[in-house]
Amino acid sequence: MSQQFVVAPLLVALVTAIATLLTRRFGRAQVTLSLLGSLGYLGAVALLVSKVDPLGASNVFSYQLSGWQAPFGITIVADSLSAFMLAFSAVIATAALVFSASYVDSFGQRVSYHPLFHFMMVGVTGSFLTGDIFNLFVWFEVMLMSSYVLVVFYSGPEHTQAALQYVVLNLVGSAVMLLAIGGLYSTTGTLNMADLARRVADPAAFGDFAIAPVLGLSALLFAVFALKAGLAPFQFWVPSAYRAAPAPVSAMLAGVVKKVGIYAIVRVYFTVFGAAAISELSLPGLSVPDDGSALLAFYGPVMFVMAAASIVVGGLGAVSRDDIDGLLAYSSIGQVGFIVLPLAIAATAPTEEIRVLGVAAALVYALNHGFAKGLLFLASGAVYDAVGTERFPDLGGLTESAPWLSAGFFVGALALIGIPPLSGFFGKMLVFDAAGSASAAGVAGSNAALGIALVGAILTIAYFSRAWNRGFWGEPPLLVRNADAKVSLVAVVVALALAIALLGVGFDVVMQAANAGAEAALDRQGYIDAVLGAAEGGSGGGHA
Amino acid sequence: MTQFVLAGVLGVLFALGTFLVLRRDIVRVVWGVTIISQSANVYLVTMGGLSGGVPILSHGGHGGGHAVSDPLVQALVLTAIVIGFGTTAFALVLTYRVYQEHGTIDLLELGEKA
Amino acid sequence: MASDPTLLAPVVNAGLILASALTLLAGYRVIKGPTVPDRVVALDTIATNVVAIAALFALSTGEGLFVTVSLVLAIIGFISTIAVSQFVTEGDIIE
Amino acid sequence: MNEIQQLVVAALVVVGSFFLLVGTVGLLRFPDVYNRMHASSKAATLGASSILLAGFVYYGPQGAGLTSLVGIVFLFLTAPTGAHLISRSAQKMGVPFFGKAAEWPREESD
Amino acid sequence: MQPTTDPAASAVLAVVFLPFVAAGLVPLVYRLVGERTAYYAAAIALACFGLVASQYGTHGAVSFPWIRSLGVSLSFYVDGLSLLVGFLASGVGVLILTYSGGYMHGEPSQPKYYASLLAFMGSMLGVAFAADLIALFVFWELTSLSSFMLIGHYQRQESSQYAARKSMLITVAGGLFMLIGFLLLHSVLLDVTSGSNAFSIVYMLENPELVQEELRSAGLFLPVLGLIGVGAAAKSAQVPLHIWLPNAMEAPTPVSAFLHSATMVKAGVYLLGRFRPVLVSHEWELLFAILGLTTMTVAAVLAVGATDIKELLAYSTASHLGLIVAGFGFASELGGETGAFHIINHATFKAALFLVAGIVAHEAGTRKIENLGGLKEDLPITAAITAVAALGMAGVPPFNGFYSKELLFEAAWEAAVHAGGGLAYLYPAVAVFGSVFTFLYSIRFLMLFFGEKPTGLHKVHSPPKAMLAPPLLLGVIAGLVSLGGILGTFGIHFAPFDHFVGEVWASTLPPGSDLHGGFSYYFPDHITPAVTMSAVTLVLGAASYPFYGRLHEGVNRVTDVNVLRANWYYNSAVFGLNGVSDTTAERVQNGLLRTYATWALASVAGLTLAGYAATSVTLPAFELSKVAVTVPILLVLLVAIVGAVAVSIAPSHISGVLTLSILGFMVAVFYVLADAPDLALTQLVVETLLLVIFLLVLDKLPAFYGNTDRAKMARDGVLSAAVGATVFVTVLVSTAATPTDGIASFFVEQAVPVGGGGNIVNVILVDFRAFDTLGEISVVAMAALSVLTLVAMRERGETQ
């Protein structure tokens, strides 16, 4: 009966954050607690995943905080989608934290690094689990607040400037999100996502409220999610923030925090608003597919344009960067485009299969990008740690002095390029497959999606091959020749590289999990039933 | 009629906030952000209805007596105000640090330096 | 709540409107200045007015709790005044 | 609540509003900061206090009424202090008096 | 098809994965045996060869599950074509790895070199046997990857880097095109095959008509054909994607011989052979015959312009690949025969020639054609090998290349006749034209060994045996094949060989094609159009050879013109890309917050208004509203606006802050009037504290920066108005909508009895929605932590 495991990851992260906050005076104890906490987090997530069982039963669990029944109290929901996101985030976070323990200088660790890091995980976990739209806002803020500080962590000129841009854009974003939540609440009378889904699907049964404004209000919300995900034209904060943040934090920002925006898009637009009872669109060029999800039909082109713009801006921007972090940051913009592209296809998909395929492709790509970009940022950090610079003009020939590190970077780059059998290949393949299936089914614009994806993929090859040539091959300068890569840092990088390879070879598991996640995202009724169906006072019931 | 006035007021407040966010002076940008988030809070409160009665029930436990304005939005706004406070305070200190690091709070100058 | 609407309500409402309108006027002084102390004085006046508004609202609705609000307002008004005048004096913020 | 109580409340409200009005007019019409200060610190405070007094009458000596009294005390304590500090800062900033009618008695030496 | 046994699963699996495992062990082995790792690698290759040979005579598929959820399996298919490529990869591998033992003596990074070569061999074997589209693609990309590593072997040299990147860009990008083709094919087959066979090549080979029909009805036949064609063309260096191949000669010569002539570049033509039975059609012929003949001709001409022996061989490789592509391109059975036979011939003579070039370069110390000559004195055996191989390459009878070229001529002629003449006669004409140039450069290569030794070329040492044996073996094989033709004329056939080529040929034909009684070849004994064409080629070639120098110059003069060089386009694109990248980064990410905010806010406004427009939201009627605004509220809001305006035009920081607090106060009063005492209190205290912090910070900031640019102000004004309008509409539409059964009433009912508190707002905060509050206090705590961090980390920066 007790389903405390649903809230366990969040609690573990929270308790760890507080514990590390209180033990700041005791440096070693703090680090130990922090690492133990992240292991505990990993364990809690593993427990949750095993209960949800995305490879088998695909349970949906809901948990009523404070014991108040949904939709009145705050509900947190664990389904295959959340489990998928949590699982890979937990792994990347643990890697980043272990990396940090020997990367961030001890003073910085003592000041605030560990509590902030764990608070960030609290925010991320809360966002993945929450079933309440305002609560989502709160966890966004928790995540953002910690990321603000972590971006400005080194407190130098470029850090402060980057953080300023990041902060201002996100503060405006928060206000916009409030506006959207207020409007949605006023229109539909609820904040609970499941309740919201139920209401927008059938307004007549809930006091016959006006459904039309929901689309515009959800658009406000979409802009906020796009901002978090760094999707063009909201990508502006990305390059400088990623450059400024310490390497493991960049790894987290690119690998995990961005994915929260993606998750929110999937959850809110596919699960909650997907069946909104809007039957036609009056804008020219928008057609509504037969199964009647006009709201998604509106977002199809929107997401497509944003994804395409991201791919182009990110891809082009990355080519001539002369530092690794800058390249990776621009690359992140482009890769997020790759994640959203199949979502755009899913939004306009004519059949359920293609929709599932599109969402699953996005999830797989998100996972791959999380791992690969996380690895690459960590590798960049290790390079910086060993050489003292990560600018290409001062680098070269790293394969000679740091072969393992270089190999790790190579694997990460190949994963993003999409070389099989690394996990990245399947991400790219599924994106192509989603677009291809849509194309075969005659969906307008799917050929353009294929074209954009192809252009983006080629740009990825272009910038990574350039980076490889300039940083890892060539005549090593003195600094590089004397480079001494820390074993502990390189070990993390290599471990992630192995993980990427393993994920590719054993991709069947990933695919099943992603499919389960996509199906959970689209299984509106299952979600509603899990949250509202068995909700009787105390703890909510979970069922398949 | 009144909702048009309200909409107008909020529209103007957001517009002014936006205008300030686009200025060169970081302090003004922070003002702009403050105005925008306060306006968002006001909006949220009005969404709960303006004239329902204080959502505080008399002591002792006989609830549900009189109509009250939506307490939920008030709770939400309270949370939002607090969060907004935390972030604004951070933004201010950050402004100060930007000035220390760059010797200017002119965004134009900052941008050209970058 | 139980007040006689014939007498008290109109007076209190009129007072509310008057106080709000006065706030608007005082706002003019804050904006106009011309010196910083002028603005501070005007702000102080606004604070006092707002205290009055809260108290009046307590009377108008019969909710005693707004009196608490007015007390807090008074506290806040005082602290703002002190803070601003202190910083105007000690800091370098002089026009 | 009886008639007299209501009358007293109404009267206090009227008086309070009047003083508020006076205070604000003074704030607007007086020529310099030192003059305006009088309007704000005396008239307006009196107005607010009067209205709080009305609250005291309205609610009686417990709960909200007591709070009203505390409010009045607080206002009377703080308003002059506030005015004092403002005038000090105005003087330190060198805000001049209106006309040449008066001058500071002496330069402060701290 | 005659009855055959199924292939042994374990053997096939071992063939593909043994090299990978062996590659993983290379560092270990190198530590143990040093440079003799070459022989370890050669032994592995030999084992693979043995395993491939053990499957000779089998036919069929073996399958291992891989990604069930996608219907992808690790399945392998053994037939003539896959065996051929398998023999090439492992057989040439043995020779190359042996050769490397001599060639790589004293070179750096040998473990990486052998590991890459072994991995490549495994990938190539994988390509050969894979029977699943995805599995095929996996190995396909792995060959590109190992090629990248090997071309960049001399990683310190910029030319190597350039070449490696170029090959990666072209082949991997080409692979992506192919992948899309595969996936389109897959999505079309998904319905027909009920999913399980949608990636299966075996299924396609068994049902070619069905596949074509489905593709055509989905309108995807041409796209799929084109996309797969791009992949094949990129890999097999077809014009205009051939440009990476000459640069790939930066790799050590054994690599060039192995990857860039005998095997990897064959992957493209293998792919065409593999899909030929499925996709062959009129469009197929048009596309690939033209592509192949163009490549054959252009590359042959370019080879004449080459100044470096490896460059010459590279262009020659492209040219011969063109020949094979053209062969496969012709839809007739003859086309398949051409391709199948020429793959074998080309592998023998070209690998031999590369190894010869390696010997020459290694021993003579130069690869410049003009600096070489008369080598037969010093390198007699090498000269003999070269003679056999080069004449084969030239298509001079009776050497092996002659027979396959003859088949090409025949196929071209037949295609022309079949198409009813006209422009189709260009097929044979171009084939002859290209062959003339092939003849020319082949003879030129041969002439390195004859004539006078140029001055400056010293005594050339003979190569070590490890380097001589492999080309010798290849030369002997080429000679034997040549001999087979002559013997064939007398009716003596080397049956196993003919049978094998016949198997390969059969693999490239749709089921039920006519093999004309199996493959056999012989010296022509009567005049046919093909014989005439061969004769014309030889005559023209011999006649123009004296003018080789002029032709060489002429070609170079033409290729000096930028727009005629595919490479120029590549360079312009790649280096242009850097410029575009700089511009993008500077223009888009210009560092100005104003730009960023403008884009973001404009997008928010645009998106939202579009959202309202899309659902034709109507503004509510004038009197309808659930929000009643009283006069005091109105006044208070008015003051708030005045305050906000004042903030916007504030002449100084301090006055701005003070007017901002008017706004704050008014918002607080608004909350009072809106029956929200808790909010009012919170707003007030927060406002005050913010004021204090503002003052504390302003104290340290410099005075104010005005903004005088009127045009910008106007633009900002417009944007602000747009945002304002968005909010205006949002407020209106959301106040108009009235949910009758929102969740709010629940809190009012439950707060006192269950929540135990009269202040509903507070009960919500600490009970109903305590989770929000938990997040909220975390933010507050972090705000404090952040301020500490900002200050403390600066200190650290100062002390370091």
Added chain:
Amino acid sequence: MSTVIARTVTRTVVPIILVTAIALLLQGHNLPGGGFIGGVLTVTAFALIYVIYGLDYLEEELLHQIRAPLLDSIRHGIVENYQVAFGVGLAVAVVAGLVPLVFGENFLYQSHWYIKPLPIYGKLHVASALAFDLGVYFVVVGALLTILAVVGTE
């Protein structure tokens, strides 16, 4: 430097503010107030002291406590205490939320009791939410004082 008048008034006013703050905290469940408002009001009282008396006064004269700060940059050891305060506050809030788990309830479950046989009051209404609110109070006090003190020191 502030005047005698200001100092004297501050001495009178600060207790009033603090009492109000505590009252708001405790009555929060039934009347306006609560942990956050109480906390911020408490902080304003401190802010008043800071403004009128300066930073050192509070530490040296009132609390007689000088501790070596964790960070060199923060001159005032008292900031340490503030930090502990908000850490502890968070811990209190979380623990208050965790306690129900022991009784098989969900995280953050709140309850309330009437303690019946009690002298003078007769019965007392106790809500477990108060513990949570107390946590909020400490977080707010600790965090805001940290900010004020750090920024003020600059």
